[in-house]
Amino acid sequence: MKQINLQEIEEELYQEIGKVGIVLDSQVKKKLECSLENETSPLAKEILSDILLNGQVAEDLQKPLCQDTGVAVFFIEVGSDLCFLGSLQETIDSAVRRAYQDFYFRKSMVEDPIFQRRNTKNNLPAIIHWSYNSGDKLKISFAAKGGGSENMSRLKMLKPSDGVTGVKDFVLETVKLAKSNPCPPIIVGVGVGGNFETCALLAKKSLFRSLTDSHPQAQWANLEAELLQEINKTNIGPQGLGGNTTALSVKVEYLPCHIASLPVAVNIQCHSHRHFTLTF
Amino acid sequence: MEIHTPLTIDKCIALKAGDKIYLTGTIYTARDQAHKRIVEAITRGEEIPFPLQDNIIFYVGPTPAKPNEVIGSAGPTTSYRMDTYTPFLLDRGLKGMIGKGERSIQVIDSIIKNKAVYLVAIGGAGALLSSSIQDAEVIAYPDLGPEAVFKLKVEKFPCFVAIDTEGNNLFSD
Numbered sequence: 001m002k003q004i005n006l007q008e009i010e011e012e013l014y015q016e017i018g019k020v021g022i023v024l025d026s027q028v029k030k031k032l033e034c035s036l037e038n039e040t041s042p043l044a045k046e047i048l049s050d051i052l053l054n055g056q057v058a059e060d061l062q063k064p065l066c067q068d069t070g071v072a073v074f075f076i077e078v079g080s081d082l083c084f085l086g087s088l089q090e091t092i093d094s095a096v097r098r099a100y101q102d103f104y105f106r107k108s109m110v111e112d113p114i115f116q117r118r119n120t121k122n123n124l125p126a127i128i129h130w131s132y133n134s135g136d137k138l139k140i141s142f143a144a145k146g147g148g149s150e151n152m153s154r155l156k157m158l159k160p161s162d163g164v165t166g167v168k169d170f171v172l173e174t175v176k177l178a179k180s181n182p183c184p185p186i187i188v189g190v191g192v193g194g195n196f197e198t199c200a201l202l203a204k205k206s207l208f209r210s211l212t213d214s215h216p217q218a219q220w221a222n223l224e225a226e227l228l229q230e231i232n233k234t235n236i237g238p239q240g241l242g243g244n245t246t247a248l249s250v251k252v253e254y255l256p257c258h259i260a261s262l263p264v265a266v267n268i269q270c271h272s273h274r275h276f277t278l279t280f
Numbered sequence: 281m282e283i284h285t286p287l288t289i290d291k292c293i294a295l296k297a298g299d300k301i302y303l304t305g306t307i308y309t310a311r312d313q314a315h316k317r318i319v320e321a322i323t324r325g326e327e328i329p330f331p332l333q334d335n336i337i338f339y340v341g342p343t344p345a346k347p348n349e350v351i352g353s354a355g356p357t358t359s360y361r362m363d364t365y366t367p368f369l370l371d372r373g374l375k376g377m378i379g380k381g382e383r384s385i386q387v388i389d390s391i392i393k394n395k396a397v398y399l400v401a402i403g404g405a406g407a408l409l410s411s412s413i414q415d416a417e418v419i420a421y422p423d424l425g426p427e428a429v430f431k432l433k434v435e436k437f438p439c440f441v442a443i444d445t446e447g448n449n450l451f452s453d
Contacts, residue, residue: 050402058407064343064353067406067426104352106343106426117313119425148358148380148403180451181358181381183403239402240381240451241440272404 001083002136004280006091012278013095013140017072018103020274021064021144024055027211028248028273035185035245044243048185051238051271066272069105070144072096072126075205081136089128092140097122108147129201137279141208144274149186150267152178155200158262167192167264168227174266175231175247180240183270185248187211188231191265194255199263206251207269208277215252224250282436286334287375292397295441297448301399302436307336307378309430311357314421315365318429322372329420329429333373336399339380341426342410351416351432353406356380359398363387370394378439382451391443398443400450412437 029052036048058065074092100107100123109124110117154174158166171190178186191202214221228250237243248271257263283291285305295301308330310318318328339359343352359379366377367390375396380403383391391398401409415433422428442450 047402050405050408054402054405054408057411058353061407061411063349063407063410065407066404067340067342067353067355068357069343069353104344104346106341106352108341108426119427121425151358179382180403181360183380239400241400270404 001081003083003085004088004138006084006086006088009088009138009140009280010091010095013092013142014099016276016278017095017099017142017144020142020276021069021103021105022058022062024058024065025273025275028271029055031211031248032185032271035248039243039245041237041243043241044238044245047238047241048245064103064105065274066146066270067106068108068146068148068272069100069123070146070274071108071150072123073143073145073204074126074128075131075141075208076128077131077133077137077139079133079135079137081134082138092126092128093124096126097124139277139279141277142275143204143207146270146272149182149270152182153203153265153267155196155263155265157196158264160260160262162262164223166262168223168230170264171227171250171266172230172234174268175236176234178268179236182268183272184236184240185238185245185271187269187273188227188247188250189267189269190227190250190252191267192252192254192263193257194263195257195261196263198255200265200267202253202255203265203267206253207267207273208275209251211249211273220252220254224252227252285336287336287397288334289375289395292375292395292445295397295444297441297444297450299441300438301441302438303336303399304435304437305433307338307432307434307437308419309338309340309342309432311339311341311427312361313424313427314429315362317421319365319368322368330431331373332369334375335373336376336378337369337374338378338432342416342430343406343426345416351410351413351430354410354413355406356401356403358403359383366390370396383443388443388447388449392445392447395445397441397445399439400442401437401439409437
């Protein structure tokens, strides 16, 4: 049994949550620089330059990249050979509460979604997805997910006969409906298969992959590449004002599903792609 | 081109979709819940936090200011969520909105009817945009936290004219 030091975890989470809210993700930065070179529209170029400049200003002033510092989303994998002297849930809550307070991040959670909509004032509750496996590792992945891009996400239960074309059409339709709203250039996370709830979860989880990788299976990697190409032909462009940089990357993940089903979910991520993974 | 507030009708008419402008003067913030409260207050015949006539609403919920700052990060939020309320406010003198993303047909029609403009700033550039804000003061609804109404003094705040008084729209090719 390996004992987990909850204090150390809280401290690392606290620091990392603060850092990703302020420092532009290095892979996003590289993708933006590359897009800037390939863009043909002068307005799109100007917007991409300003997004890069925003990253510089945020870092220089130690200010959040975006005023929407997001909902705190966690994926946690707990090994069976670990021993906790205390509550990991409380450790996570404390890290979120302290980081959002001390780094001057916006608290964006409301208690009741339709009646009072009263702000909880500490950005809690965090949204935590737990999974358990063998071994003595604890893996914590975090994303600060903004509301604007989350609002443009969709899920549909397709028919098995809709197949690859159905999936592609739904992803493209979702990006076209979202247009300028999720702050393009975006990152598109797609879940295919599973059931109603795991499909959505898979779409979100895919956004934790490296921006430069491709799916390890060729047919899925091809689907990612085709979707990226199609999305960048829509001329939505940065901020929806035209151009060939609508998405920086497309990630597709799949799960087995019922013989009657073909669920597909699209989770859209804005260019403030704030995430990290820590392993203890 | 630099534009000073108040945004009178003659200044609106001179703006064309696609123009890049730098806004200087006083503007007010309001997003989802503040819009709801303002519209409800007007409906009940109550006073509202700021006069609408010739003014501009910036759709933003900033991050909190650090002790040495005027304001935290302050970029636009998505505008369509305010579409339900916007024509009502435009009919009562509001002349401009700063946000991001497209607007409904009803908002576009109301913009044309009232000779107003819709401006967009770069979404996700909140740190950069905050450097054009010289002063910020909460003037209403402090219980809403980031959704409170702020009075902002801006200097050369960069934005683009997305929909002009004739309904020309930067978003539709």
